[in-house]
Amino acid sequence: MRASLLHWYDRSARPLPWRREPRDPYLTWVVETMSQQTRIETVVARLPGFLARFPDVGRLAAADPGEVLAAWSGLGYYRRARALHAAARVIAHDLDGRWPSDVAGWLRLPGVGPYTAAAVAAQALGIATIAVDGNVRRVGARLLGLREPTDADVRRGLAELLLVPGAGSSATPVAGAADDPARVAEALVELGAVVCTPRRPRCDDCPLRSGCAAAAAGDPTRFPAPRRRPRVQPLTLHAWWVTRAGEDGRDRMALERRPEDGLWAGLHGPPWRTEAPAVGTRVASFRHLLTHRRIEAIVWRTPTPPADAEVAWYRRDEALALGLARIDRRALACLDGHGALG
Numbered sequence: 001m002r003a004s005l006l007h008w009y010d011r012s013a014r015p016l017p018w019r020r021e022p023r024d025p026y027l028t029w030v031v032e033t034m035s036q037q038t039r040i041e042t043v044v045a046r047l048p049g050f051l052a053r054f055p056d057v058g059r060l061a062a063a064d065p066g067e068v069l070a071a072w073s074g075l076g077y078y079r080r081a082r083a084l085h086a087a088a089r090v091i092a093h094d095l096d097g098r099w100p101s102d103v104a105g106w107l108r109l110p111g112v113g114p115y116t117a118a119a120v121a122a123q124a125l126g127i128a129t130i131a132v133d134g135n136v137r138r139v140g141a142r143l144l145g146l147r148e149p150t151d152a153d154v155r156r157g158l159a160e161l162l163l164v165p166g167a168g169s170s171a172t173p174v175a176g177a178a179d180d181p182a183r184v185a186e187a188l189v190e191l192g193a194v195v196c197t198p199r200r201p202r203c204d205d206c207p208l209r210s211g212c213a214a215a216a217a218g219d220p221t222r223f224p225a226p227r228r229r230p231r232v233q234p235l236t237l238h239a240w241w242v243t244r245a246g247e248d249g250r251d252r253m254a255l256e257r258r259p260e261d262g263l264w265a266g267l268h269g270p271p272w273r274t275e276a277p278a279v280g281t282r283v284a285s286f287r288h289l290l291t292h293r294r295i296e297a298i299v300w301r302t303p304t305p306p307a308d309a310e311v312a313w314y315r316r317d318e319a320l321a322l323g324l325a326r327i328d329r330r331a332l333a334c335l336d337g338h339g340a341l342g
């Protein structure tokens with residue numbers, strides 16, 4: 001099975017820019033972090049800019065937090081950027097610039113969960129482990145014929161099928177070898193992304209078909225059973241957008257820095273509140289979806305910020321350079337239609 005999978009991968013894998021030798025822990029870690037909840041086309045587009053600004057872990061560790069958030073702008077889920085930065089500082093300062101040499105070491109870094117730890121360990125360090133994300137969970141559940149597997153079930157089952165016992169057990173990469181855990185890890189993710197897809201698995205094109213329990217059962221999409229989705233909470237928020245003319249004649253907008261927890265933590269943006277301003281003009285509204293929230297966003301132009309807001313004043317170009325969240329950029333676009341903020 002391993003040989004079929006790797007043969008298929010070598011012939012069919014998409015030529016993504018980070019799939020290259022020698023494998024680099026920094027690049028792998030940044031890509032895996034960026035790829036969470038983000039489309040691969042977006043990662044391909046945004047990665048070069050991030051790497052140009054922060055080409056190695058030392059440069060990332062030395063950066064100002066605002067600079068990192070600005071480079072992350074447009075990727076969403078800014079908690080990932082903050083954790084990446086915090087982990088870079090741990091590596092640079094506490095580990096003297098050395099990478100953790102096993103999965104447990106990666107797991108101790110801020111923001112690194114079981115998938116990322118295993119993915120970097122397998123892909124960049126050649127350690128024999130299976131990284132279980134949504135794609136790999138689906139492939140594993142189908143191959144093994146499991147309706148409600150835990151990640152540990154999938155990891156154990158796929159390791160027995162696809163990894164050579166003892167292979168890659170040191171931190172020495174074994175790239176290109178027949179038992180290369182790095183290629184197994186990438187091949188599983190690739191298979192889940194392009195062949196063993198959620199609704200239309202292409203079993204006829206699959207290198208693992210002969211050993212697949214779900215294909216043998218005749219209806220692979222029954223595996224795994226759908227997970228119950230968390231309830232999406234509705235929320236109405238009002239953007240208090242306040243501007244004033246600067247001494248140079250250009251408008252400034254009032255932005256506050258959000259607290260370190262909660263929605264859009266640590267980012268700058270206009271004050272969003274559950275109450276509308278008492279005085280002001282309602283400019284526009286739109287619906288904004290987050291994983292667990294359905295936000296009715298209402299944008300106001302108002303003469304004064306909320307009493308509890310600590311704001312600073314920014315030109316439009318300065319505000320954009322701060323790395324506004326997507327909801328703030330949408331609100332700004334609404335104002336652009338009303339002659340604001342040149």
Ligand code: SF4
Nearest residue numbers: 196203206209212220
């Ligand atoms: S044979 Fe079909 S269900 Fe099984 S792993 Fe391949 S694509 Fe998925």
